[in-house]
Amino acid sequence: MPKLLKYAPGLTVFLMVGPLLAGLLGTVLPAFGYLPALGGGQWSLSAWQALWAQPGLLISIRLSAVTGLLATGISFGVVMLFCAAWQGTRAFGLMQRVLAPILSVPHAAAAFGIAFLIAPSGWIMRGFAALGGWDRPPDIITVQDGWGLALVAGLVAKEVPFLFLMTLGALPQADAERTRNVALTLGYGRIAGWLKTVLPRIYPQIKLPVFAVLAYSASVVDVAMILAPTTPAPLAVRILHWVSDPDLSMRFMASAAALVQLGVVVAVIALWWVGEKTVAWVGLCWAEAGARYRQEGAARVVAAALAGISAALVLLGIAGLALWSIAGFWRFPDMLPGQWSVKLWLRELPALGDGVINTIIIGGAAVLLAIILVVACLECEQRNGARPGRGALWLIYVPLLMPQISFMFGLQVFFSFLGLERTLVSVVLAHLIFVLPYVFLSLADPFRALDTRYRQTALCLGVSPDRVFWQVILPLLTRPVLVAIAVGFAVSVGQYLPTLLIGAGRFATLTTDAVALAAGNDRRMIGIYGILQTLLPFIGFGIAMIIPVTLFRRRRGMRGGL
Secondary structure (H helix, E strand, C coil): CCCCHHHHHHHHHHHHHHHHHHHHHHHHHHHCCEEHHHCEECCCCHHHHHHHCCCCHHHHHHHHHHHHHHHHHHHHHHHHHHHHHHCCCHHHHHHHHHHHHHCCCCHHHHHHHHHHHHCCCCHHHHHHHHHHCCCCCCCCCCCCCCCCHHHHHHHHHHHHHHHHHHHHHHHHHCCHHHHHHHHHHCCCCHHHHHHHHCHHHHHHHHHHHHHHHHHHHHHCCHHHHHHCCCCCCCHHHHHHHHHCCCCCCHHHHHHHHHHHHHHHHHHHHHHHHHHHHHHHHHHHHHHHHCCCCCCCHHHHHHHHHHHHHHHHHHHHHHHHHHHHHCECCCCCCCCCCCCECCHHHHHHHHHHHHHHHHHHHHHHHHHHHHHHHHHHHHHHHHHHCCCCCHHHHHHHHHHHHCCHHHHHHHHHHHHHHHCCCCCHHHHHHHHHHHHHHHHHHHHHHHHHHCCHHHHHHHHHCCCCHHHHHHHHHHHHCHHHHHHHHHHHHHHHHCCCHHHHHHCCCCCCCHHHHHHHHCCCCCHHHHHHHHHHHHHHHHHHHHHHHHHHHHHCCCCHHHHCCC
16 A cells, blocks of 8 residues: 555545634634734633623524524424435435435525525515516515524525435435335335334434534524524624624634634534434334324325425526526516616626636635545545544534634634635635535445455456556546535535635635625626526536546446446
8 A cells, every 4th residue: 555545534634624623723712812913912801791792692692593403403304204205206216306406506506596586576476466466576574584584494495405415325224215115014104104214223324414404504604694684693694794894803702702603503413412312202102102194195295395395496596596697677576577688797707707717726626635635535445444433424524513603713813823824725725624524425435335346356467456446446436536526616616704714805706706796686796696606516517427428438337337
């Protein structure tokens, strides 16, 4: 085994967890008054005193916690109910094909699309206006409502596909098909049998993804800036405003607030864990009661409707973005624009170039580093014959469980100390923290599922391990590797906070530009940036599908990967 290969796992963990720990340290110290670069040379609690004096702070904390729990609970419930009602049917396969592409849509683009859809002048209200004869939008608040319901809807629409994909990966490992058939044979209804037998077996495998969804939902910034209330805003959004304040002394209070945000995430995860134990005890009593619940037609319809609505919100929202980007005059309550124009596209093309190029460069560099490290880790694992345990999986999920706003300012301070502040290298490294886990999770199962006899046969022919990897293993895994690259690129495209804070605004991407446009409420401009933000990941996945077909056009079995 080459000497460098054995260092890949350690280097990968360092690049994921090292910046995170440095960022946390850079947040903790200013929170207690110590940041010499800004004149803080003594330990103090003044930042905490200033924080608790902020008006509406408890409302912001409550809003973050409640919307995070609601979005996660609804997303989890929709996915579990749909899987229980429809696993093994054509509808299940159809939904799998529909929801999988939605996963690549950046959160900000999906949020803009949903905002256009549910706004008082959006498509939904236009449909009701046609029935009710309205000639103007109703005077109601549907976006940025005080309860945060629009934020919950936006998060649910994006997290349902993610949890569905994670569940699909767990089902074969739990032998779900056979378990479900046994329950049906014993006379249980499809839903009751699945919930009593399959769910307890797959939940331990999807627990970490659920926690990741919970942490993200309780601390999201870009989606909250588009859909959440503003008076007051969720805690993470207010922290970003304090970090960006021209008064540098606000950074101390922002650091204290970032630790509070971390505490909110820990608290909601702990609350979910308590609820999980309670539901497990209630579920055990329910399972032991032995009721079959065969009358489930209405529940199956509801499950399909909820999954369909979550997909429709994103798809119709993206369609709305596309229409607004080329719309001319569009009066209410017309369902389609009265005029069409590409003048805005032509006018903005020069300005769009920088954002597109920066997005591709940053995403491409982060994904290239990630795929090299992940492939090296998995190859090292295969050659050593040692598969990492549960602890390693927790390490992979650490960047996904940690609120970005809780360590990004500290990471900014750390990069400044190293002389890497506001550089392309620091932005790429910040993106790498989040790209690495997704690339690893996308590629690990296909890599490990590859039949070891391919490797053994080649080695028996006297070929070196390196040559086996390049000429046998990598060609067989072409499609999974390309899909992992596409997933990583989609993750990078959607990164808002790392680009904004670490790059200090010097590297404008499609995501940072799109979120900045949210304050102006120019739907045509938002439509242009939202569509481009969506197209780039789709192009990445398209390339990942086309290349294997082209390379292996004479080898049918190689086109679909393994």
